[in-house]
Amino acid sequence: MTDQTQPTPGSRVERLRRAAGHSRERLAGLAGLSPTTIKFIETGRRSLTLRAAQQLAPHLGVRDLGDLFGPAVTLSLDVRPLHPAVDDVRKALTAWHVRVDGEPNSPEYLRGAVDSAWQTWHTSRQQRTEAGMILPGLLDATQRAARLHEGADRRRSLAMLAQAYHLAQAYLAWHGDRELCWLTVDRGMTAALDADDPLAVAQAIWYAAHLLRAVGRGEEALERLREARELIEPRVADGPIEYAEMLADLHLCMALTRARIGDQGAWSDWGTARDVVHRALPADYVGLRTRVSRPLVDVYAVMCAVDLGDPDEAQRRAHSLDPASIPSTERRGRHYVELARGADLEGAPEATLHLLAKADATSPETVRYSPAARDMLTRLAADAPAAIRWEAVDLASRAGVTL
Template identity: 85%
Template sequence: MVDQQPPTSGQRVQRLRIAVGLSQKHLAGLSGLSPTTVKFIENGRRSLTLRAAQQLAPHLGVHDLADLFGPTVTLSLDGRPSHPAVDDVRRALTAWHITVAGEPERPDYLRGAVDSAWQTWHTSRHQRTEAGLVLPGLLDATQRAARLHTGDDRRTSLALLAQAYHLAQAYLAWHGDRELCWLTVDRGMAAALDADDPLAIAQSCWYAAHLLRAVGRSEEALARLAEARALIEPHVADGGTEWAEMLADLHLCMALTRARTGDQGAWSDWDAARQVVERALPAGYVGLRTRVSRPLVDVYAVMCAVDLGDPDEAQRRAHALDPASIPSTERRGRHYVELARSADLAGAREATLHLLTRAEATSPETVRYSPAAQDMAGRLAREAPAAIRGEAADLARRISAPQG
């Protein structure tokens, strides 16, 4: 008698989806995942993560995650790697200044500190460690300034406080408590609204959209981005480059948000961003905090193609893009991860391993805390051909990827 193997998590998802009468595309739209992600979870090309399971469960009629993972699977809610500085950042975010005294830092000093922190984020190979060192002090200084200054200096300080919260969100995105990420979004938006600064408000909408998209609320993300566009567009023709930079970044965020729901309309938003960058920004322009630039537009084209499940288009878009031209070490590392995702979609395991190794060499912390990189490295360590399995296992150990 042949023992029957228990169904995999992907097979469980597929059976439940069919039972409730949903197509892969419909389930993807309901859950906020891309159709490609649902397809690859079902066929075993992608692991079912806890986050994806939580997004899928309500639409599959699942109330117990054992229905997806199996009754013998133990899930750890602390499974995501956490950066050592998270506790210090958490304390800074939850240290309310009830009584504030003394002289606040001047807005021009704070602007320099905020800009320096963002510059470090984009140029350091260990951006999370560097950001974790400066964030507690930066949050404290900008919080105090927003409380103690008055008039225009207070409005400027509030806009800079919003930027400090945005940096905290970028730091926490892959390894902080979800509640802390929501706290940074809410605080950043509140500071921007109090500043009554359209640019600060639009930037806060951009950051809010990223978190809304990550939890499957893509329609809300697109609504917030549309509101931000309405604030920015009237100023682009007569304003400075920062207005055009913000408009391009909003279009890019909309493109990626649509791509992650399988919406081909992503290319229209992407093309709108390309036109803004080419027509309204000087050649060679690079945004200090956002890194909006012509190479970044090309990076987003690769990301959109990957999320739309088109590895051939992703490779075509990537062919003419020199990674060295990407004006951010962190974004360059993420670009290699996206190229690895494209190779993974195509079933090219050797190329996937090569690209993940390049990503690690570029920005080790980007790979260590990227859920996509962790998933690919873990699967390669288990399933890669024998010729590269040892190398894959070494990579997985270096970045602490789960290996099953």
């Protein structure tokens, strides 16, 4: 009897890759994806989205996406859930102040407001909901101040406006229109350049690199990060401590970017960041906006290992890292998601579900809006062993995952 089972999209990708003579690493580099993503797609641990198929097709000799999905496969459009406050944030981002009058807030006030907003982002369990409430007013106040102030006060206000755009990017990264994310990056970079502040410019590049990496432009992200490093590095010895913090942040971003494109050189950048943090920052130092600190360096090590497809190394790196020491509720939730990804790589559904439940208990919105968490929950709800499937279905339902 003939086997009528249709090949999966993942098996089709693998067959076409082998026929084209590409390794996973080679195909990942050509398509702007990570080798781990290719592996997950081929083994069925990650759905083949329309966007990924479009990136892969030219390098697999495919002109009709039906050759990847097959005649009976429903296409995943990689739709991200919208947060309820996205419309309000969109209006604040696209409200052009043609006429501005009155007294602007002082740069000192704006710095306090921006710092408070970032503190809320890192301490709230519902950080996206609270940021969505704060952002419209924060964007309005910083936009007005940048228009009304002159001279040094205007430049300081512009630096705070850039930070408001960066927070908007962090809020929008997992939901909302991709065009809105690009808008925050462009506006943040413009404000930072107009502020003529090296730290503000480097921070804007750091945020831009995250989006470039997310859309498969990892090499471009690395080029921009190198430019930022060259701007900051000469100022570390004699400048305020924030310059050393920024340098460490840039190297951590470079490490993760390299890991996402399968480059083992990630560990060199990670090691440089660790050296800067241990040498130039106090032992208990915690950066206000990105939470640069000794525990965060260890968090990045786990992330790099997972993205390099090495769950054993991820476990080893995570062994001595107490999640309670991570100085951010949002980052702690994301750390549990990364550990879940490592367990998923090893084919351990019970551990994957346990870690996703820990992430949900830490920061429910991290699980609700994280594409990686949602993808794992979708597969667990469908394919987990019967003994834990009901737990997976329950967690997926609470996270708003459509089953």
